[in-house]
Amino acid sequence: MSNEKVVKVALIGNPNTGKTSIFNQLTGLKQKVGNYPGITVEKKQGICKLSHTVKAEITDLPGTYSINPTSLDETLVLDTLLDEKKSGFPDVIIVVVEIENIKRNLLLFTQIKDLKIPTILVINMIDQMKRKGINIDVKQLEEKLNTKIVLASARKNIGIEELKSTILEYKKLDVTPIGKITDRIDKEYFTRLKNAFPEFPLYKSWLLITQNNEFDFLTNEQRKLVLTFREDLGCIKRYQHKETILRYQIINDVLKESFNVDKSKASDLRGILDRVLTHKIFGYVIFALILLFIFQGIFDWATYPMDLIDTAFANLSSWVKTVLPAGTFTNLIAEGIVPGIGGVVIFIPQIAILFTFISILEETGYMSRVVFLMDKIMRKFGMSGKSVIPLISGTACAIPAIMASRNIGNWKERLITILVIPFTTCSARLPVYAILIALIIPDQSVLGILNLQGLTMMALYLLGFTAAIFSAILLNKVLKIEGKTLFVIEMPNYKIPSIKNIFYEVVEKTKAFIFGAGKIILAISIVLWFLASNGPSKFKNAEETIAAQIESTQLSKGELQKKVASYKLEHSYIGYMGKTIEPVIKPMGYDWKIGIALISSFAAREVFVGALATIYNVDNDSENTGTIKQRMSAEVNPETGEKRFNFPTGISLLLFYAFAMQCVGTLAIVKRETNSWKWPILQLVGMGILAYVSAVLAFNILS
Amino acid sequence: MQDILTYIALGLAIGFLVKKYFFKTKKKGKCDSDCGC
Amino acid sequence: MFKTIANLRIGEKAFIEKLCLENIPLELLEMGCLPGIEVQLIQTAPLNDPLYIKVNGSHLAIRRETAEKITVVK
Numbered sequence: 038m039s040n041e042k043v044v045k046v047a048l049i050g051n052p053n054t055g056k057t058s059i060f061n062q063l064t065g066l067k068q069k070v071g072n073y074p075g076i077t078v079e080k081k082q083g084i085c086k087l088s089h090t091v092k093a094e095i096t097d098l099p100g101t102y103s104i105n106p107t108s109l110d111e112t113l114v115l116d117t118l119l120d121e122k123k124s125g126f127p128d129v130i131i132v133v134v135e136i137e138n139i140k141r142n143l144l145l146f147t148q149i150k151d152l153k154i155p156t157i158l159v160i161n162m163i164d165q166m167k168r169k170g171i172n173i174d175v176k177q178l179e180e181k182l183n184t185k186i187v188l189a190s191a192r193k194n195i196g197i198e199e200l201k202s203t204i205l206e207y208k209k210l211d212v213t214p215i216g217k218i219t220d221r222i223d224k225e226y227f228t229r230l231k232n233a234f235p236e237f238p239l240y241k242s243w244l245l246i247t248q249n250n251e252f253d254f255l256t257n258e259q260r261k262l263v264l265t266f267r268e269d270l271g272c273i274k275r276y277q278h279k280e281t282i283l284r285y286q287i288i289n290d291v292l293k294e295s296f297n298v299d300k301s302k303a304s305d306l307r308g309i310l311d312r313v314l315t316h317k318i319f320g321y322v323i324f325a326l327i328l329l330f331i332f333q334g335i336f337d338w339a340t341y342p343m344d345l346i347d348t349a350f351a352n353l354s355s356w357v358k359t360v361l362p363a364g365t366f367t368n369l370i371a372e373g374i375v376p377g378i379g380g381v382v383i384f385i386p387q388i389a390i391l392f393t394f395i396s397i398l399e400e401t402g403y404m405s406r407v408v409f410l411m412d413k414i415m416r417k418f419g420m421s422g423k424s425v426i427p428l429i430s431g432t433a434c435a436i437p438a439i440m441a442s443r444n445i446g447n448w449k450e451r452l453i454t455i456l457v458i459p460f461t462t463c464s465a466r467l468p469v470y471a472i473l474i475a476l477i478i479p480d481q482s483v484l485g486i487l488n489l490q491g492l493t494m495m496a497l498y499l500l501g502f503t504a505a506i507f508s509a510i511l512l513n514k515v516l517k518i519e520g521k522t523l524f525v526i527e528m529p530n531y532k533i534p535s536i537k538n539i540f541y542e543v544v545e546k547t548k549a550f551i552f553g554a555g556k557i558i559l560a561i562s563i564v565l566w567f568l569a570s571n572g573p574s575k576f577k578n579a580e581e582t583i584a585a586q587i588e589s590t591q592l593s594k595g596e597l598q599k600k601v602a603s604y605k606l607e608h609s610y611i612g613y614m615g616k617t618i619e620p621v622i623k624p625m626g627y628d629w630k631i632g633i634a635l636i637s638s639f640a641a642r643e644v645f646v647g648a649l650a651t652i653y654n655v656d657n658d659s660e661n662t663g664t665i666k667q668r669m670s671a672e673v674n675p676e677t678g679e680k681r682f683n684f685p686t687g688i689s690l691l692l693f694y695a696f697a698m699q700c701v702g703t704l705a706i707v708k709r710e711t712n713s714w715k716w717p718i719l720q721l722v723g724m725g726i727l728a729y730v731s732a733v734l735a736f737n738i739l740s
Numbered sequence: 741m742q743d744i745l746t747y748i749a750l751g752l753a754i755g756f757l758v759k760k761y762f763f764k765t766k767k768k769g770k771c772d773s774d775c776g777c
Numbered sequence: 778m779f780k781t782i783a784n785l786r787i788g789e790k791a792f793i794e795k796l797c798l799e800n801i802p803l804e805l806l807e808m809g810c811l812p813g814i815e816v817q818l819i820q821t822a823p824l825n826d827p828l829y830i831k832v833n834g835s836h837l838a839i840r841r842e843t844a845e846k847i848t849v850v851k
Contacts, residue, residue, distance in 0.1 A: 103807040140834050141809050274803075281806045285833070307836075308819075317823040364742030369749060409838045413824040422827070446802075523802045524843065528829060528836040560753040567750050 042091045045126070046204060047117060049149060050133035051142050052100035053402070053529040055161045058191030059133055060097040061541050063200070068545070087205045096125060102141070104148040104244065105277070107523060108443045112250065118152055119241055120254045129155045129207035131200070136162050136171055137530060139296065143182075143288045144281070147215055150184065151240035155210035157185050157203050164190040170299030177295040183211040192535055214240065216287040222279045226272075233262050247273055310531055314406045324407060328429075331394045332498065335432070335464075337491075339386040340471075346386075350379030369566060377562025380468075380647035381555040387464045389547050391433040395426075396542045400534035408526055418506055419513025421445050421524065424454040428505065431461035432498075434550065435703045439710055446523025453512045455707055456720060459698055460505035462498045465642040469694050470497055472646055475666055477687030500695050504727070557702075562647055565611065565637055569652055572609035579605045606630075606652065625693060625729070626686040626736035628674070638699045645694070685739035689732040697728035780851075782830060782844035785818040791849035792816070793832070800846050809833030816849060 050056040060068075064083025081097040098117060099110035106112040117125050132149055134142035139160065150156050160173070179186050185203055189196030219227040219239055227239060234242040245252060246266040255263065267273070313319055354375045361367040398404050404426060412422025423445045431438035438458050445451040462470075474490050481489045575582070583601050606612055614636060615629030622632050634648040653668040672681040698704065704717040711717075785791060793814050796806070809832050810816070819836070820829040826841040 102804065105803060105807070107802070107804050138834060144807055277803055278806065281803070282811055285809070285811055311820060311829070315820060315822065315829070320823065362742075366742035366745040366749075369746050374749075405838070409822050409827060409829060412838075412840070413822060413826045523804065524827070524838075524840045525802065525805050525808055526838045527808070528838055530836075556756065560756045563749055563753040564757070567746075 044087065044091060044093045044204060044207065045128045046085075046093045046095045047125075047127035047130045048095055048097045048133065049114060049130055049145065050100060051102050051135070051138070051145060051527075053527065054100070054133045054135040054138075054142060055191050056100060056133040057097065058535055058538055059131075059159060059161060059189065059197075059200075060095060061537055062191045062194060062197045063093075063095055068541070085201065087201050091205060093201075093204055096127070101145065102527075103145055105247065107446060110443055115244065115248065116252075118149070118154065119244065119252065122254060127154065129157065129204060129210070131157045131159055131204070133159045133161050136160055136166055136173075137169065140285075140288055140292060143291075144284055146182070146184075147218075147284050147287065148240070150182070150212075151214040151218070151238070153212045153214065153238040153240075155207045155212055157187060157200070157207070157210065158182065159187045159189050159196070159200060161189050161191060163188045164193050164195065172297050172299075174295040178291065181215075181291040181295065183213050183215060185210060214238075216283070218280060218283050218287070219243065221283055222276050226276070230266065233266070234259065247277060307530055311406070311528070314403065315410055320406070320410050324410060327398070327403075331391070331429075332495070334390045334394065335387050335467075339390055342386040343383050343471075346379065346383045350375060350382070353379075365570075368570065369563065372570075373563050373566030374559070376647055376650050377559045378555075380562065380643060380650075381551055381558050383468060384464055384550070384643065385547060387467060388433055388550055389543050391464065392543045392546045393539060395430060395433075396539045397534050400532060400538060402529040402531045405526055405528050409528065412524070416450075418509040419450065419453045419516075420457075420509055421447060421450040421454070423524075423526070424450065427454055427458055428461055428502075431458045431463060433464050435459050435461070435463050435700065436706050437546070439703070439706050443710075449513075449516060449518040452516070452518070452711065452716070453509050455710060456512060456716060457505040457509045459700070459703055459720060459724065460501050460508065460696070462501040462695070463642075463700075465700070466497075466694055468643050468646045470494060470691060472666055472669065473682065473687050473691055476670055476682045477684050497691060497695055504696060508723075558641055558644055558647065561637055561641075561644055565633075565644075565648055568611035568614070569606060569609050569633075572605070572612065575608040576605055579608065611652075624736070625689045625732040626740065627690070628681070630672075630681075631686075631690070635693075638694075639701055641702065642694060642699050685736045688739055689736040692735050693728045693732040695728075696724055696731060698724035779848045782816060782818065782828065782839075782847045782849055783841050785816075785849070787818055787820060790815055790817040791851050794848045794850045796847045801843065805837075805839065805843070808837055809835045810837075810847065816847075 048056055048060055060081065060083065063085040068081060068083040083095050083097070085093045085095055087093050096117070098114045101111040101114050104115055104118070106115050117123070117127070118130070120126060130149055132142075132146045134146060146156070146158055165171075166173070173188075175186050175188065187196050187200045187203055189200060191197070227243070230242050230246070231239050234245070237245075245255070245263050251260070252263075314323060354371045357371040357375060358367065361370065398407075407425050408422035410422070411425045415422055415424050424442065427438040427442040430441050435458050438461070439455050442451050442454045442458070445454060471494075474493050478490050478493050483489055483492065579601050583597070583604055607616075611633050612629065615632040618632045618636065619627075619629045622635065627635070630649070630652055633652055634645045637648040638645045649669060653672060669682055670680065673679070674681045674683075698720045704721060707717040707720060708714055780791070782791075782793075793810060793812050793816055795812060796810065801810075811833065814833050816830055816832040818828060819831050821827075822829070822838075827838045828841060828844050829836070829838050830844075831837075
């Protein structure tokens with residue numbers, strides 16, 4: 038085991054080349070997703086066995102059109118390839134290109150080749166060669182590009198074994214750059230550059246001076262040299278321009294002899310689909326239908342497994358109590374840990390369904406058409422067509438959605454998108470909505486087909502989007518930021534989505550959610566349980582106090598227990614916390630118990646339901662552990678004698694959860710992505726005021 | 741016995757939360773323009 | 778009067794004459810928008826913006842304001 042040799046492989050390619058399919062074929066389920074240190078770009082790594090003694094550690098780098106980055110994700114590709122001393126520096130690079138867009142794809146290849154790292158070229162989707170009338174002379178192409186080429190089709194599992202054996206022999210690969218581009222741009226200038234950094238490959242030095250970022254691995258003298266070269270910005274831009282033109286010339290020359298397309302075989306399916314999907318009317322109709330279908334999935338189909346999960350965990354709780362010996366730890370498991378885990382597991386169906394839809398839309402190439410359709414409209418609100426994807430992703434979770442906004446090139450558009458994303462109804466709000474709606478809205482049908490509860494849910498979604506749009510308009514007026522526009526999107530060819538890719542994507546994202554947010558929710562459930570079942574002196578003397586109080590009256594044993602339990606909760610640590618904030622939340626119609634749930638919601642909104650479940654569970658006599666909904670419904674407001682969760686309180690809570698910025702995770706990510714505390718604080722305060730005011734208004738008008 | 745286990749679980753939970761929210765050091769934007777990265 | 782990509786009719790083809798790095802992102806060049814290359818306007822989005830073009834084998838969408846900065850000749 039320990040004498041196994043590990044080859045480090047970096048997988049690079051344009052978006053839409055099937056790079057991820059190649060990655061999945063090489064590594065199977067032996068993947069792990071982590072974050073790069075310090076930043077939140079996903080790092081996908083996997084292990085692939087090459088032979089008995091050698092295995093490859095494969096890193097799937099973010100898709101990029103060029104080595105010159107235009108976004109944070111792409112910066113990572115450059116960073117990985119420039120710093121030789123970093124642990125992630127590859128022994129060999131695999132550049133994946135796609136047969137149909139080979140010309141553009143090769144631009145990245147020629148750039149990478151110039152870094153003098155062993156490079157393998159994988160031409161993917163060769164199964165479509167015949168149908169598209171394409172012919173390649175591999176031998177000649179290999180010769181012209183000084184590389185080893187592997188023809189592959191990740192979907193049909195062609196060429197993967199050959200790729201593995203090519204990786205194994207990476208030391209034999211030729212590392213000479215192609216075409217002496219630097220000489221052809223300006224020989225004198227590049228000789229000067231070469232002499233300035235004799236230890237680096239020339240192209241690496243050129244990249245160092247063309248980028249705006251600092252590079253940690255440079256010495257102080259090297260840094261100074263870089264800065265002097267950077268002074269002549271006009272010259273750098275001109276040379277970059279020239280470099281790109283020259284690279285395309287070389288690529289055209291290479292392809293002229295070794296690659297040809299019989300145009301008569303080309304079909305116009307793409308054109309037909311484009312005309313329909315981006316049509317003035319049908320385009321929007323189709324998009325609206327797709328959205329409806331997605332929401333149908335999240336609300337309707339997901340409820341069946343969710344109800345099952347809810348009941349199963351309620352049963353598990355009671356079961357634990359009967360099986361384990363009585364004691365504090367058993368109580369912790371039954372009242373803290375089991376409901377805590379249940380609170381996480383219950384999300385799996387919705388998240389999995391949403392991610393399935395989103396990855397299908399991305400895989401097919403339809404997402405780019407949505408961006409194209411929506412760009413002009415979104416710009417009226419100060420956003421970009423590219424904001425649509427983050428806003429849709431926001432219905433799952435704001436955190437990945439905010440990260441997905443990175444490819445919006447214009448800073449103002451991106452900032453507005455980031456700021457309004459938390460208004461979209463994320464799945465963490467769903468359980469809160471679901472339980473409140475079930476409590477206050479009757480399960481009736483309207484006009485025969487529509488369900489009143491479903492309609493309320495729909496209305497809350499619309500409310501979230503409306504709030505997002507209005508705040509975007511407001512921000513667009515208020516924010517004074519001028520930024521250069523950078524809006525170029527590729528309209529990829531339509532593809533049938535690969536089930537394997539979608540499966541991996543969904544598994545991975547769901548796993549990331551469970552182990553990321555899940556751990557926090559579980560930890561908070563434990564702390565909450567502890568705070569609710571312990572307290573200062575009054576708590577400890579609860580039995581005696583109650584016994585003294587009711588000496589005169591006759592009570593059954595069960596009623597006595599109940600009284601003790603609620604007295605205990607009131608005088609537990611969390612009871613005191615809830616009482617402290619009660620004056621503030623009273624105008625919204627909440628008591629201290631709801632206050633506790635509000636406080637704990639700041640870790641993650643969905644904790645609300647779990648927190649109430651824990652509170653009412655502790656409150657109840659221990660024999661009776663019904664579902665969360667039954668317990669909440671039984672709760673009575675002692676002042677009015679009415680149900681605690683009546684219509685005005687319910688609506689007030691719904692509005693509060695729709696508007697308030699209650700997620701520490703989101704605030705942290707906004708801080709990281711905007712590099713300033715200003716924006717997350719603006720969100721917290723702005724959304725908080727809106728939530729409070731609307732909840733107070735709603736409660737007072739309705740009651 | 742059960743009490744000890746309970747306190748261990750509680751300690752772990754608090755330790756985890758504190759680590760998660762108060763020791764998130766690192767990062768440092770390397771950005772000089774308005775690109776916001 | 779210069780003709781730009783923004784002036785093309787749907788389906789019309791022309792050759793890129795000039796683009797200047799000052800106001801065109803390098804990214805666009807790298808995607809294949811280069812002087813002397815043939816460009817075809819395939820479609821425009823419903824509100825006439827962005828534009829869907831085919832250039833150098835790539836299918837791209839760019840905003841009108843960018844297209845207005847790329848001059849073309851027949």
